[in-house]
Amino acid sequence: MELKNKLTVNASPHVGSADTTTGIMLDVIIALIPAGIASVFIFGARTLAVIAVAVITAVLAEFLSRKAMKREQTIGDLSAAVTGLLLAYNLPSNMPLWQVALGSIIAIVVVKQMFGGIGQNFVNPALLARIVLMSAFPGRMSAATFAGLNKIGWDIDAVTGATPMGLISLESGLSSDAPSLIEMFLGTTSGCLGEVSAIALLIGGLYLIIRKVISPIIPVAYIGTVALISIIAFKGDFNAMIYEVLGGGLIIGAFFMATDYTTSPITKSGKWIYAIGAGLITCIIRLFGSLPEGVSFSIIIMNIFTPHIESLTAPKPFGYVKPEKKKKEKKAKEKEEAKS
Amino acid sequence: MASKKIEGALKPAAKGRGGVRVSHHKNTCTLEVVRMPAPERVILPMQQHIGAPCIPTVKVGDEVKIGDVVGDTDAFVSAPIHATVSGKVVAVGPVKVADGSMIPAVTIESDGKMTDADFKVPKVNSREDFLKAVRASGLVGLGGAGFPTHVKLAFKEDAGVDTLIINAAECEPFITVDHRECIDNSWDVLSGIYTVKEILGFKNVFIAIEDNKCDAFEILQKIASNNADWDDSVKLVILKSRYPQGAEKVLIESVTGKRVPPGKLPSDVGVVVMNVASISFLGRYLKTGKPLVSRSLTVDGSAIKEPKNLRVPIGTEVSKIIEFCGGFSSEPYKIISGGPMMGIALCDIDVPILKSNNAILAFSKDQVRIKKERDCIRCGRCAEACPLNLMPSKIEIRAALGDAEGCEALHATTCMECGSCAYACPSGKPLVQHMRLAKAVILANAVNREESEK
Known part of the structure; x- marks a missing residue:
């Protein structure tokens, strides 16, 4: 059999794992489904419209920007769909749809593609878009809605009220108007689409950990830090601590936003530093800032620190021993300095 | 074969880090090694080891027996090469080997008798x-x-x-x-x-x-x-x-x-x-006292008709070995000399088996996982998989920029090219290739520096 020029020749290895970028993104989408279903029950059918607009706009924006830049098409890796989905989950259900679309465009075009596309954005696109929308349309974003479980429908004359995080403060503790912990756990409170149902988000987060898409370090360290600081700040008030953990988008932030590969450190120790830092900033904003919640800002700030954390925690290669010369030279120098 | 606890065995002293879980595919583990009949000819490249190449000690027309030295050198880091069949030297000159390079070699045509030279049991007193x-x-x-x-x-x-x-x-x-x-x-x-x-x-x-x-x-x-x-x-x-x-x-x-x-x-x-x-x-x-003239190797893969464990004279051509295993059962997409993680993909099967070859694998297209190469998503799977604690994705970036100091700072030369990073990569990056590039960048920089110092 003549085989010349028929055989494939490339560098080893010649086999590979089953993991693909598309597969990973698909896993994230699957993990977000429970929270999506919960939001439809909590906020009504309009959430579906918000999700659809956010996802479709994100994918379209990615498609058009790649086309405009004459680069290889990347919508197939599903990362744009994930960004759209996460953005939708961070918006209230009564958000005007054109604003939702604007958010997706900001996330994909400005934050992601202008910096080079997947793997190159320096902050989480969905979170930055949320912050832009929050600054541009503050009334709309803070008037969180809660339609009530019996109002599954298209109409959105829902009860608008303060977000749960506005009902807890360092001075007065947990307000008596605040929803119960059970309500916070199930998500039957006011808030953004996907952030309210802790149980649905935990199911998704657990799925990601089991599928080894994310490492448990970031969610555990992030939520742990917030819990620890809260219990100290509220002088051992267990209810206040749980309330702080379940509210304000911490669960979705810790499992889905802070774990974004591109904007979190790849080293293990770096992940700890990053997550603890995010927890600290979240608590500082919540307890002392004028904003009721600090998850988005804390993650964005730690995103910016990520390259530095990563280079500080760069692993030493197997069997690495510190070069002795430098040590000796240093010691010699120190001695000389001491003498003089 | 299921793992089980065995008495008398020691447990590992350390757990180790990184690595990947690959499917074993040890399909041939129950097949006893069979001796392949003498091939018509063997090609013995003069470099079958790390170190200095050998110089042919025979010329065309010489009669040799199994175990006669056909190549040697005075260099310390080297090993002599012996005739692996008996017969006549028919060519001394460059031939193509597995990695595609041309290397001087001695080609021996077998007389079919497989006569051994007189082996002397080595006297070892010190x-x-x-x-x-x-x-x-x-x-x-x-x-x-x-x-x-x-x-x-x-x-x-x-x-x-x-x-x-x-x-x-x-x-x-x-x-x-x-x-x-x-x-x-x-x-x-x-x-x-x-x-x-x-x-x-x-x-x-x-x-x-x-x-x-x-x-x-x-x-x-x-x-x-x-x-x-x-x-x-x-x-x-x-x-x-x-x-x-x-x-x-x-x-x-x-x-x-x-x-x-x-x-x-x-x-x-x-x-x-x-x-x-x-x-x-x-x-x-x-x-x-019989020197190294043959070796065992596994012949397997989805494109091989009859997978076997074989003992073959060193220098046997890959094509003859595949023929002995019944030829191809389907069109081969990739033929590998060595294992699927570190072996070399062959461009031609008329190349000889060397002393260090432990397998010939022929894969049909469906057995080779081809991932589309995409941009790095910074998932960190490569760094996690690296048994030597390196960060392949970072080295890749420095290497692409030609940044020798950056590659060195990331300890690229420590890489042993085991392929765990590339195996784990969801973006289908040929990371081993990039690690080799990083080493080449470091080497080129060192050579340049030396020259400029002169």
Whole structure:
């Protein structure tokens, strides 16, 4: 059999794992489904419209920007769909749809593609878009809605009220108007689409950990830090601590936003530093800032620190021993300095 | 083969880091090694080892017998090459080898008789005699690296080298010849071990086997315990089957808990690692004096009609070996010399088997996983998989920029090209290729610096 020029020749290895970028993104989408279903029950059918607009706009924006830049098409890796989905989950259900679309465009075009596309954005696109929308349309974003479980429908004359995080403060503790912990756990409170149902988000987060898409370090360290600081700040008030953990988008932030590969450190120790830092900033904003919640800002700030954390925690290669010369030279120098 | 607990086996001293879980595909592990009939001709490249190439010592028309030296050199880091069939030298000149390069070679046409030269059992009275004999045998590491064994064993007596590890981990998928060596030639393996131990004065000897080859362990244990001459200083260690368990540095850590620093040799931490096929060969050689003229290899893969474990004369062409295994069952997409993780993809099958080849694998298209190469998503799977704690994705970026200092700062030269990073990469990046590029960038920079200093 003549085989010349028929055989494939490339560098080893010649086999590979089953993991693909598309597969990973698909896993994230699957993990977000429970929270999506919960939001439809909590906020009504309009959430579906918000999700659809956010996802479709994100994918379209990615498609058009790649086309405009004459680069290889990347919508197939599903990362744009994930960004759209996460953005939708961070918006209230009564958000005007054109604003939702604007958010997706900001996330994909400005934050992601202008910096080079997947793997190159320096902050989480969905979170930055949320912050832009929050600054541009503050009334709309803070008037969180809660339609009530019996109002599954298209109409959105829902009860608008303060977000749960506005009902807890360092001075007065947990307000008596605040929803119960059970309500916070199930998500039957006011808030953004996907952030309210802790149980649905935990199911998704657990799925990601089991599928080894994310490492448990970031969610555990992030939520742990917030819990620890809260219990100290509220002088051992267990209810206040749980309330702080379940509210304000911490669960979705810790499992889905802070774990974004591109904007979190790849080293293990770096992940700890990053997550603890995010927890600290979240608590500082919540307890002392004028904003009721600090998850988005804390993650964005730690995103910016990520390259530095990563280079500080760069692993030493197997069997690495510190070069002795430098040590000796240093010691010699120190001695000389001491003498003089 | 399911792993099970076995009495008398040592547990690994360290867990180790990184690595990937590859499917074993040890389809041929029950197939005894069969001897392939003499091929019509053998091609013996003069470089089958790490080190200086040999110079042909025969000319066209010379009659040779099996075991006659056909290539040698005065260089220390080298190993002589012997005729592997009896017959006539028909060509001395460059030929193409597995990696596509042209190397001077001696081609011998077989007379079909396979007559042996007169072998003399090496007389070994001292360390020096032994090392000389090992050099004369032409032995190089049979596990794949091809490092001359006599160089590896030539550590100074007072260097504190006291541990010998026999590598029977065989962590590469598909390959089963080391496994078979333990079962089929267990006597040679053990006699080789005890002889080398006595001559070189090793205090500890460990035979390291992955936990999917426990039958080999049982056989070795049985033979060792039934022989009164052999004490129980040789211990068996059962390692978790995880790629790259058999990589030298990884293996040393798993067995002894010691870590070989970057740029250092195992002997610097008092350890020598030998492949099980190498020690088994030594066991035979010290009894018969027959140099290294044949070796075992696994022929497998979805495109091979009859997968086999074969013993072939070194220098046999790959095409003849595949023919002997019934040819192709489907169109081969990729043919690999060596294992699927570290082997070389062949561009041509008219190339000879070298001393260090342990497998020929022919894959049809459906068996090769082809991932579309995409941009890095910074998932960190490569860094997690790296058994040597490197950050391949970062090295890739520095290498692409031609940043030699950046590559060096990330310790790119420590990379052993095991392929774990590329295996794990969801973006389908050929990371091993990028690691090689990084090393080339560092080397080019060093050469430039040297020249400018002149």
